[in-house]
Amino acid sequence: MSIPIIDAHAHYGKWFLPIYASDMRSIKDLMLRFNMKAAICSSSKAIVYNLIEGNRELFQSLDPSSGIYGYVTVNPNYLELSKDETKRYLELPEFRGVKFHTTYSGVPIDSKEFRELIEYAEPYDKPFLLHTYSQKDVRDVENLAKRFGGVKFIMGHMGGTETSWTGKNWKSAISASSEYSNIYLEICMTHLEAGKIEEAVERVGSQRILYGSDMTLLNPAHTIGMIMSSEISKEDKERIFYINAKGLFKI
């Protein structure tokens, strides 16, 4: 892989699945294999099980000298704890953003609780990575982008997909990003429907599209292959793989 990569959507830690490549050594091996200069990771444990422990284990494992940075995970079910976590980690240089997963937490993206967390974290001026896997999730991010014009929101999975292969979810994410300049599209998902990247570049421009792998859940090759297959220019690929994230995360 000759183009360098920054992975805007990575994870550290085990999943409830038969995946064994989940420790920091595995992450570094994958980064080396795919010419990744940096990866911004959230803790799988913080997302799925235990917010405090997960963020702490991530913090203890981060290695900016190897390009491994973190997202602090928040959970609006635990508002005050999430504020404490934000305060504890977000001003540290190792942490480059905030992660929120609406599905595991069961809290909608556009909820009173999450808005309170955004207000709390806004002064730190770091982007939010939001799991988006439905058209409702996309609409919710649009509402937030409108309300919080100075905050950068990354639509993780760019709205996701559905087995009907209509592309409705990611098409709505593209529409949202084309309207709001503080919405970024991050590309990883399991079903990599042909045409998605080309349409995103055409309608939004490549400057606000970010490469993400979802490792350690997914293999970076899966989404690298998607970008390499897509019929966009080399310059657009370089922006998506590296340049955009370098600017956004100040790496």
Place this chain on the structure above:
Amino acid sequence: MDPRAYLGGLDEIEELRKRGFRAVRLFTEFQSYPIDYAPLLRLFKNLESMDLPLLIYNTGYGLMTKVVRETRGRGYPVIMLGCSYSALSEFIVLSVENPHLYIETSLLDTPDAFELLTRKVGSSRIIFGSGIPLNYFESSSYG
């Protein structure tokens, strides 16, 4: 084949086989019938005489288990399509005792899926697939 339409009949399949068709594909991901569905069960049985592999899309937990139960001992290979991280455990457990079961690679997307499957079931049970034109080809081939 769509078991809702073809009622498990063999004439259509035989005709297509003569024209060079190499396998039977069930589009469970689009057609939404359950495995426990009489026309489909009849098709599973009738395929015994056809010597054609069966390709079926894995739509979620438990489907593979039901498919294996209905196709065990029938003499034709079954290739599970669309298997991502959530299908791995089920496939590994089933494939140990069901040598007719195979897995296709278009959505095999975990960091060590190939290593794990090779170790647990052997590479002879893994079949390359890409999902084109619906998917990007290199998503499957790149790694």
